[in-house]
Amino acid sequence: MLSHAIRFICTCAVFLAAAATASAQQVVFDEWRYHQPGDLLYDEGVHTAGVILEDYSFAVIVLDAAGKNTAIGAVIPGTEFEDSISSTLTMTDGFQRNLTISGDRLRREQPKSDGMVSYTFSISEEDVEFFQAALTWTLQAGDQSATFPLAGSRDAVDAARAAQQISAxxxxxxxxxxxxxxxxxxxxxxxxxxxxxxxxxxxxxxxxxxxxxxxxxxxxxxxxxxxxxxxxxxxxxxxxxxxxxxxxxxxxxxxxxxxxxxxxxxxxxxxxxxxxxxxxxxxxxxxxxxxxxxxxxxxxxxxxxxxxxxxxxxxxxxxxxGYPAAQRIYGAWLIDGTLENGDPALARDYLERAADGGDADAAYALAQLYLGDSGLDPDPRRYLSYLKLAARRGNAQALDALALD
Structure with a gap:
């Protein structure tokens, strides 16, 4: 689980570095989000929630597909790794919950982004509950630190869990x-x-x-x-x-x-x-x-x-x-001369196919064709039939014409 979370976090660091110079307006800062397809911090195969700061530090909670393990990680400014880090949750009443993570519990990586380091560790379900209830989370690594607001974390993590349940x-x-x-x-x-x-x-x-x-x-x-x-x-x-x-x-x-x-x-x-x-x-x-x-x-x-x-x-x-829009346009352009000198008989064939396929505008064009102004003999019965068909399918001009008739 930790190796998947680390890969995910390091990959996201690259995307965020690009976003910082290309399209920063797409990033939502300081608010936890459940990551969906199309989001900068989305990765197929995992369910995540996270927050991005304006300096492009970010924190993320990663659920595995089976929902049995949870990891939390952060990418923060820095150039050197520390052997241990301090995790501090500040609750809404001011109480602070402090943890020190070191040894095999802590994974450290250098993201492909200059001046940033990442730390990742596994957390328990109880830890997740504390994160969701807290006001802020501070990660301290020597002289390097970042404080992440936890606004929206409860809804974001719950949404990630709901998605994980669907996958399970x-x-x-x-x-x-x-x-x-x-x-x-x-x-x-x-x-x-x-x-x-x-x-x-x-x-x-x-x-x-x-x-x-x-x-x-x-x-x-x-x-x-x-x-x-x-x-x-x-x-x-x-x-x-x-x-x-x-x-x-x-x-x-x-x-x-x-x-x-x-x-x-x-x-x-x-x-x-x-x-x-x-x-x-x-x-x-x-x-x-x-x-x-x-x-x-x-x-x-x-x-x-x-x-x-x-x-x-x-x-x-x-x-x-058999594409109705093509049949309608091709038929209409055969009538008005956009395509060569016009061919109303051939246009009628294409418009009929389009109308039979459900195209309301084609039905209206057919009705106009049977008025007799486009080279075909007038046919009042067919004119009214196609006008009604166009109106039933929502053509505004046919609806107006029937209201006047």
Whole structure:
């Protein structure tokens, strides 16, 4: 347990050193947190709670997967190791609980971060209770010391314990949470998943986030669950979506994750807008066979007049693969002349496929096609039929049109 905790602590020290120079605004200081996927102090396979100080010292409590051992460690400023350290808990009534740790009980390591040292030792369940009830914890190592506030430690450690319990519940519980994550956050056009998926507009952010976090806690760190947690984070407006979707795409090469990550570089609050980066990601997703990436790339090429012929081919292929948004856009652009001189008869075929696939906007476009202004003969019956279909699926223009009729 101590060796795992030491590895974890030394790894986190590297991340925090980078955060100090790159993105310090992402760090929450002086408050204990249960570490979840996407957090700087998260590590797969362990359940942890910890606190970071403004000088990037940090303390962390690490639970093993079985919940039988607990370690506490801290990374503090310093260049020399001490053979023993003093641990002082100051309670809310001013009483101090002092412990000296030395010998085989104490592990010392040099993190890969200049001017920092780490100390780790095992603690009992009684010690954990004292930590949760105390006001501050001071670690003294010779002339080196750090004092960590313990605000939020009770909730943070309890949350880590709850996650550990989920992991201890076994394969059946893990399968249940994986299925719940699939149902709440799966993408309907994810070729790597057999789950039916859920449309973006229908995702309940709280339900999806809870299900996928619990799948993680249960031990499922598969690329699909990582992607779906990133999708749930994004629906919740959680900036950790960038980390999760980035790992799912660039680390796991999970095809549809490239589209979701590209969307963040197109328009999100989590990172800067970079259409060149978005295009590169869509190229990678399309190369891996993701229909949604191919559609988005084709649309980008046509709209930006970058490579209209290739864009048309990508859109057509995505439409033929059954992606409703591609069918709708391809059909609409055949009508208005964006793609060559227009072809209303062919447009009708694609729009019908999209409408049959549940696309409300395609149903509305079909209704307009049957007004007779786009090259097809007027058909009032079909016009009204598709207008009603579009309205039932929530198209605002169809709802307005029916209110006026």
């Amino acid at each position: 519940d076994g394969a059946e519980v893990r399968a249940e949470w994986i299925a719940a994550c699939d149902a709440a956050a799966g993408h309907p056009y994810d070729t790597e998943s057999d789950a039916p998926g859920v449309a973006w507009s229908d995702i309940d952010a709280d339900t999806a986030t809870e299900a996928c976090l619990n799948a993680y806690a249960a031990g499922d760190v598969s690329p699909r669950t990582r992607f779906q947690l990133g999708r749930a984070y994004d629906k919740a407006g959680d900036a950790r979506a960038l980390e999760l979707l980035g790992r799912a795409a660039l680390g796991d090469e999970y095809p549809i994750a490239f589209h979701s990550l590209a969307a963040l570089y197109t328009a999100s609050d989590y990172t800067f807008r970079d259409l060149g980066r978005a295009r590169d990601l869509l190229e990678q997703g399309a190369a891996l066979g993701d229909t949604v990436s191919a559609y988005a790339l084709g649309r980008m090429l046509v709209e930006r007049d970058a490579d209209k012929d290739r864009g048309r081919a990508l859109l057509r292929d995505a439409a033929e693969a």
